[in-house]
Amino acid sequence: MFKKAGLISLVLILALSLVVVGCGKKEDVKQEGANQEATEPAKDLTINGAGATFPYPLYSKMFAAYNKLNPEIKVNYQSIGSGGGVKQMMEETVSFGASDAFLSEEEMGKIKNGVVHVPMTIGAVAVVYNLEGISSGVKLTQETLTGIYLGTIKKWNDPKIAADNANIKLPNEDITPVFRSDGSGTTSIFTDYLSKVSSAWKEKIGAGKSVKFPVGIGGKGNEGVAGQVKQLPGSIGYVELAYATTNNLSYAKLRNLEGNFTEPSLEAASASAAGAIADMPKDTRVSIVEPAGKDAYGIVGFSWILLNEKYENQAMKEELLKLTKWMYRDGQQFAKDLHYAPIPEEIAKLNDNNLTVIK
Amino acid sequence: MDKDIKKKSTTPRGKSNAKKIPLDKIFQAITFTACLGVILLLGFIIFKLFMESSLSVDKFGFKFITSMEWDPVNGEFGAGAYIFGTIVSSLIAILIATPVSVGIALYLTEIAPPWLSTPVGFLVELLAAIPSVIYGLWGIFVFVPFIRQYIQKPIGDLFGWIPLFSGPPLGIGMLSAGLILAIMIIPIITAISRDIISSVPTLQREGAMALGATRWEVIKYATLPFAKSGILGGIILGMGRALGETMAVTMVIGNRPEIKASLFAPAHSMAAVIANEFTEATDDIYLSALIEVGLLLFLVTFIMNGLARFFIWSVARGPKGGIRQ
Numbered sequence: 174m175f176k177k178a179g180l181i182s183l184v185l186i187l188a189l190s191l192v193v194v195g196c197g198k199k200e201d202v203k204q205e206g207a208n209q210e211a212t213e214p215a216k217d218l219t220i221n222g223a224g225a226t227f228p229y230p231l232y233s234k235m236f237a238a239y240n241k242l243n244p245e246i247k248v249n250y251q252s253i254g255s256g257g258g259v260k261q262m263m264e265e266t267v268s269f270g271a272s273d274a275f276l277s278e279e280e281m282g283k284i285k286n287g288v289v290h291v292p293m294t295i296g297a298v299a300v301v302y303n304l305e306g307i308s309s310g311v312k313l314t315q316e317t318l319t320g321i322y323l324g325t326i327k328k329w330n331d332p333k334i335a336a337d338n339a340n341i342k343l344p345n346e347d348i349t350p351v352f353r354s355d356g357s358g359t360t361s362i363f364t365d366y367l368s369k370v371s372s373a374w375k376e377k378i379g380a381g382k383s384v385k386f387p388v389g390i391g392g393k394g395n396e397g398v399a400g401q402v403k404q405l406p407g408s409i410g411y412v413e414l415a416y417a418t419t420n421n422l423s424y425a426k427l428r429n430l431e432g433n434f435t436e437p438s439l440e441a442a443s444a445s446a447a448g449a450i451a452d453m454p455k456d457t458r459v460s461i462v463e464p465a466g467k468d469a470y471g472i473v474g475f476s477w478i479l480l481n482e483k484y485e486n487q488a489m490k491e492e493l494l495k496l497t498k499w500m501y502r503d504g505q506q507f508a509k510d511l512h513y514a515p516i517p518e519e520i521a522k523l524n525d526n527n528l529t530v531i532k
Numbered sequence: 533m534d535k536d537i538k539k540k541s542t543t544p545r546g547k548s549n550a551k552k553i554p555l556d557k558i559f560q561a562i563t564f565t566a567c568l569g570v571i572l573l574l575g576f577i578i579f580k581l582f583m584e585s586s587l588s589v590d591k592f593g594f595k596f597i598t599s600m601e602w603d604p605v606n607g608e609f610g611a612g613a614y615i616f617g618t619i620v621s622s623l624i625a626i627l628i629a630t631p632v633s634v635g636i637a638l639y640l641t642e643i644a645p646p647w648l649s650t651p652v653g654f655l656v657e658l659l660a661a662i663p664s665v666i667y668g669l670w671g672i673f674v675f676v677p678f679i680r681q682y683i684q685k686p687i688g689d690l691f692g693w694i695p696l697f698s699g700p701p702l703g704i705g706m707l708s709a710g711l712i713l714a715i716m717i718i719p720i721i722t723a724i725s726r727d728i729i730s731s732v733p734t735l736q737r738e739g740a741m742a743l744g745a746t747r748w749e750v751i752k753y754a755t756l757p758f759a760k761s762g763i764l765g766g767i768i769l770g771m772g773r774a775l776g777e778t779m780a781v782t783m784v785i786g787n788r789p790e791i792k793a794s795l796f797a798p799a800h801s802m803a804a805v806i807a808n809e810f811t812e813a814t815d816d817i818y819l820s821a822l823i824e825v826g827l828l829l830f831l832v833t834f835i836m837n838g839l840a841r842f843f844i845w846s847v848a849r850g851p852k853g854g855i856r857q
Contacts, residue, residue: 256812354787356812379605382812390798391787400672
């Protein structure tokens with residue numbers, strides 16, 4: 174009897190697994206269907222993309238606006254994180270990706286159809302702090318900021334910080350640095366900056382989406398860091414500019430390459446990108462932290478849309494190119510309202526040129 | 533129908549009459565399949581975790597468990613601090629939640645009048661329905677500042693010389709994580725304990741009272757011994773939740789992979805590091821190390837469960853109920 178029950182259950186399991194396999198197949202069919210639709214340009218076309226969360230509010234606004242202009246084009250963008258977007262590109266499940274960090278040679282090698290980097294917006298990272306009675310404007314230099322995150326500067330009234338802030342009475346309070354505990358483009362830009370301005374940081378810690386911070390506590394996401402800084406007196410953290418302004422956090426002025434102290438702002442971010450153009454490689458795979466320019470702000474970075482060099486579906490490719498070009502020209506009008514820095518025209522021209530290789 | 537049941541009870545198992553064999557067998561097969569399905573699923577998960585983590589297992593070996601080095605930039609990975617954080621925060625939670633939960637359950641079943649026990653019981657169960665991310669946000673903005681100001685500061689001033697309470701009062705850290713986990717598992721342990729305690733036969737209590745026992749003695753000698761193994765089962769369930777809890781913990785624990793003696797120091801947990809770093813881990817070895825953390829979390833949960841079960845077994849061997857001497 175037990176045997177029989179076993180037999181029946183075996184059959185049931187087989188049936189179940191068939192259903193599972195069937196489900197998997199259905200998706201394939203769907204995808205094929207989507208591709209077929211794409212070959213007829215007049216019909217509705219859905220373009221799939223995935224990647225960075227940082228530019229998501231801007232992109233979704235752009236895609237919605239583009240859909241109004243071109244009702245037959247729908248863009249399905251999943252903000253699963255830069256790393257996730259790159260992985261989806263490797264697995265060829267999406268037509269375009271998006272990333273806050275440019276790809277390494279190794280990562281590019283894993284994408285069979287090649288990659289073209291298209292800078293789409295500029296992110297600025299604000300250094301925020303919580304000091305009672307002190308609003309925005311504490312001045313930090315490359316050395317003091319690195320010292321704080323390396324743990325060599327431990328008190329707010331440290332003479333090194335005080336030297337640049339004669340007009341502010343800094344308290345005798347412990348500094349608690351807050352970092353992003355989750356892997357993120359923000360951390361990548363921030364540690365890239367610290368590595369560029371400090372050889373000690375570069376040797377000991379390095380740059381990346383998650384690094385081993387020598388001191389401090391971790392908050393999950395921009396909202397986590399903003400939350401920790403808000404509730405912990407004496408803390409300092411780094412968040413995307415939009416989070417600093419919408420959460421009313423005080424942020425620091427940083428000394429730039431030319432010795433001026435600048436606030437993080439959209440204008441400063443655009444100025445930084447413009448300042449970086451001179452030594453920019455053609456493929457735009459470059460970190461633009463600590464750029465030249467007297468108005469430049471140090472901790473800035475591009476956010477890229479990633480396209481393949483080769484597309485099998487030509488009709489889809491045409492539409493995707495049209496969309497991309499629209500995004501870095503007309504689409505930029507939405508940037509400022511959503512706290513994103515628009516990319517300068519020089520970079521749009523560079524993009525025009527780079528897109529010609531796509532087949 | 534009645535007839536069937538009667539017949540069944542008289543016929544020996546497996547030799548019942550031909551007509552109802554199919555139904556019986558099909559039912560049996562369905563339940564057996566459900567059971568087998570879960571076991572297979574578990575097997576697949578473990579198998580997959582093993583396969584995917586092999587890169588990291590080969591590279592770091594046993595050192596992975598003892599090392600505290602977690603440096604994605606240089607490709608060095610060790611899960612020691614995460615294992616420590618998971619186990620210690622869960623133990624703090626259990627230590628705090630158990631007496632509170634059993635207390636609530638006893639009050640609700642033995643002492644409180646019905647007009648009070650029903651709504652209060654409902655409210656306690658409602659706590660279990662709050663999503664953990666809400667606990668986390670509440671933790672950052674309300675709970676952590678409170679802990680810092682009214683618990684860590686006074687304790688630090690008085691007992692700061694004891695390593696357990698040393699360090700700056702950040703609010704964020706191991707203690708807050710343990711406390712928030714305690715709050716999260718209290719409804720689980722309470723609900724189970726209450727059901728178990730209310731299932732203790734009334735005769736048992738009446739018997740104790742007839743012998744002149746006070747209310748406390750009734751609870752101590754009649755109710756609790758009877759409910760003991762059930763309550764411990766509830767604690768195991770609570771511990772399972774505490775070990776695997778991710779969002780609430782990562783918001784308040786400080787996410788710093790270090791082993792410190794102080795309860796005030798920031799720490800990290802296994803579930804938290806996976807949730808934090810998985811999406812952006814593109815390196816093969818990085819991903820593999822994270823999956824190995826997942827495998828170890830599985831193992832830790834398994835071992836903790838085993839230990840708890842052994843504990844129950846050794847405690848519950850005595851007479852299940854009745855007045856003990």
